[in-house]
Amino acid sequence: MAIVTLTIDGEQLSAKDDESLLQVARQHKIDIPTLCHLDGISDVGACRLCLVEVEGWTKLAPACTTRPLEGMVVHTSTDRLKKYRRMIVGLLASEGNHQCAVCTVNNHCELQNLAYDVGLLYVRVPYLYPDKHIDASHESFILDHNRCVLCTRCVRVCHEVEGAHVWDIAGRGIDCEIISDLNQPWGSSESCTSCGKCVLVCPTGALVKKGESVAEMEKHTEFLKYIVTARRKGEWISVDTDEE
Amino acid sequence: MKLKVATVWLGGCSGCHMSLLDLDERLIDLADRITLVYSPIADVKDFPRDVDVTLVEGAVANVEHEEFAHLIRRNSRFVVSFGDCAVTGNVTAMRNGLDTEEVLKRSYVELADLTPRIPRDYPTIAELMPQARPLHEFITVDAFIHGCPPTADQIWTAVSELLEGKKPALSHVFLRYG
DSSP: EEEEEEEETTTEEEEETTTTTTHHHHTTTOOOOOOOOOTTSSSOOOOOTEEEEEEEOSSSEEGGGOOOTTTEEEEEEEEEHHHHHHHHHHHHHHSSSOGGGHHHHHHOHHHHHHHHHTTOOOOOOOOOOOOEEEEEOOOEEEGGGGGGGOOOOOHHIIIEEEEOOOOOESSSGGOOOOETTTTTOGGOOOSOOOOOHHHHHHHSEEETTTTTTTOOOOOOTHHHHHHHHHHTTTTTTOOOTTTO | OOEEEEEEOOBBOOOHHHHHTTTTTTTHHHHHHEEEOTTTTTTTOOOOSEEEEEESSEEEHHHHHHHHHHHHHHEEEEEEEHHHHHHHHHGGGGTTTTTTTHHHIIIITTSSSSSOOOSSTTTSOOOEEEEEGGGGSSSOOOEEOOOOOOOHHHHHHHHHEEEOOOOOOOTTTTTOOO
């Protein structure tokens, strides 16, 4: 680990080179919108909302998976980035069936909040209204593919924190979807411990508790902090370091 | 000179219009400043020419809606998508993954208490489109009022700005899906 100095939005900062640009920015109260990122689980750069501009780089870089480098000059909220972020949220909205008004997480939804943050007045691409299904076979939870944005938080929290690795992604393109075990109904999954972590970290109404009505369900992700802190102190065994 | 305002009800539940009536005593202020030239709550048969502002509730769900949307655009200076169904399709679009025939059968035959029959044989009833879609996919829309339904305060803010001749600049507070 070394200390590097870089510039983010005109502010000169020093940072550890094993942190992400996102961590560094947030430590200095520079807000970058995210969706797939969640403190406590690994970053995969899936949603592309945290894309930033780095001077001298031809490509945009996801802040969550980019490390700070010496002398780097980063811009986090240029007009181009704002336009792309609005476009990304619009595309996410168009690729699912997100009827906020009848969703159990209405008003507690990260996708909804992002739509406000990026100023999504309307979706400029044609809605696809894809034909997606619902898996309600689990005794306590429901997986509604209509509301899934494929952030893979559930996949990561189940693998990295619970250690069960129930979830994976199957399919390509618009047919991509979250599957449990080897594409078996969730209710018949032998690996699922019914811990509910995936439900709590899901940013939308794709994973919800059974029996909740419209706008009733709030997601709480604080539990992750305690588990991850305990693990760092050695009070918990990581699934990745176990037997490797 | 009073502003000529129209409100239209396409494929929606009329909840947005209920919310409009929720303006309560502010309706009296409004009545002093606008002429309601066409609305489901006014007895006017034909959509007039030369309308200043038209609020459109609901998604475009049948062929009559589509035709009407174009007429609204031709005859209105300013068209507003009024509520989530007009903006996104919302609940009206929840049937979009289903076969139209199945939807009609479910609604008019299976769930009918009296005279189960798909009302297709009446020439006055417009044909359902395969999908209900947002208004801006058919015509140019000038402003959006979100919400299911939009709150009376949201409507008041937007309408007040329209009356002042401004395009409603919906702030973060008033951008609200669902």
